[in-house]
Amino acid sequence: MTKKSYSLIGVDLGGTKVAAGKVTGNLLTEQFTEKLDQTSDDPMDAVRIIIKLIHKLMDVQVKGIGIGVPGLVDRSTGVTYDILNIPNWKEIPLKAIIEEEFNVPVYVDNDSNCFAMGECRYGAFAGHSDFVGITLGTGMGAGIIKNGQLIPDAHCCSGEFGTMSYLDGIYEDYTGGPFFQRQYGKSGEVLSEAARKGDSKAKEAFNTYGRHLGNAIKTIIMAVDPPLIIIGGSVAAAHELYEEAMWQSISEIPFPSILESFQVKFTNTKNIAILGAAALCPDANK
CATH class of the missing domain: 3.30.420.40 (ATPase, nucleotide binding domain)
Known part of the structure; x- marks a missing residue:
């Protein structure tokens, strides 16, 4: 068949x-x-x-x-x-x-x-067999792909990087979509529209978000050492507003030589x- x-x-x-x-x-x-x-x-x-x-x-x-x-x-x-x-x-x-x-x-x-x-089988990056897929929406979740398959886990919680301690909370407090409403009193959608129109405060909000996301990615790199991270979800749609700040944060990793062959890609596979x-x-x- x-x-x-x-x-x-x-x-x-x-x-x-x-x-x-x-x-x-x-x-x-x-x-x-x-x-x-x-x-x-x-x-x-x-x-x-x-x-x-x-x-x-x-x-x-x-x-x-x-x-x-x-x-x-x-x-x-x-x-x-x-x-x-x-x-x-x-x-x-x-x-x-x-x-x-x-x-x-x-x-x-x-x-x-x-x-x-889904990204491994049907997405824009289908064919990549080793990567971490991150979803940024209400929270932050991740799936770890090795040799084209999800890695086995012992307690059902591999990839739960969003629940790891960070600052005064956990990573997804600072990398999930509700971060913007909680920190700035406006939704990410409203702020992204303002940032694209040149609003300096909105642009700084996304720079701050990018730095937090970069810190989360550094943690993932040190834990899993993937060659590629693929990011999707509602917040990924505004990646051009925070990608530069994200990479600035990632570049501060203790072993910068790692980044010579490391990539982050954003996707919006329907x-x-x-x-x-x-x-x-x-x-x-x-």
Whole structure:
């Protein structure tokens, strides 16, 4: 069976909605989205939406289902732990539930790992087999790719650099999107628009952000030593406003010779959350 003769389904469970799509070859051929009920305290309501959307996409050509979630996941069992913005989600065996419903292999992982796998398989930098993929949005997450695969972890928390101690908090306090609202009283979107129009205070806000991000990247370099870091997420869209300050901070690394062959690239691959979830399926690499 050739790659184009079968399909994979990717599901992105977000904090406010579920998005699901069918991937055939390298193309997202069909997609559905449904909002979560923000008043519900039953996590199974979200699971039922996942099942509903998969049913819309399911056919005999589907060989696997990948699901990305914003929380810790035991990859081997597919048990999902606390999920961002979904109350009472505790140790739900999502893999087992979905496999029982559809009788095809199901793969579940953290959404940042999905981002990294999506870039590895379908993104602008597909073909790179060793890198760290960072998502900058509500927080900061990362997936570590080695030899074209996510590195194995013992406790479901590889790549959680955003939770490491930094200044008076943790890294994602200073590298996630809410940093701008918290520090400057305005959203990153508002500040980016002002900075592009030449507002000096807005430009300095992004310079400050870039220095914090550069410090986080230095930590990742010293921990993982990747040849490449790929950055995506909502804050990555404004990278031209903070990239210079980011590199200035990175250049202060104790071993500057490391940087001779080190790269940081920004990406905005469309539908990467769904593509990345589908990329969890081993058949995505065939």
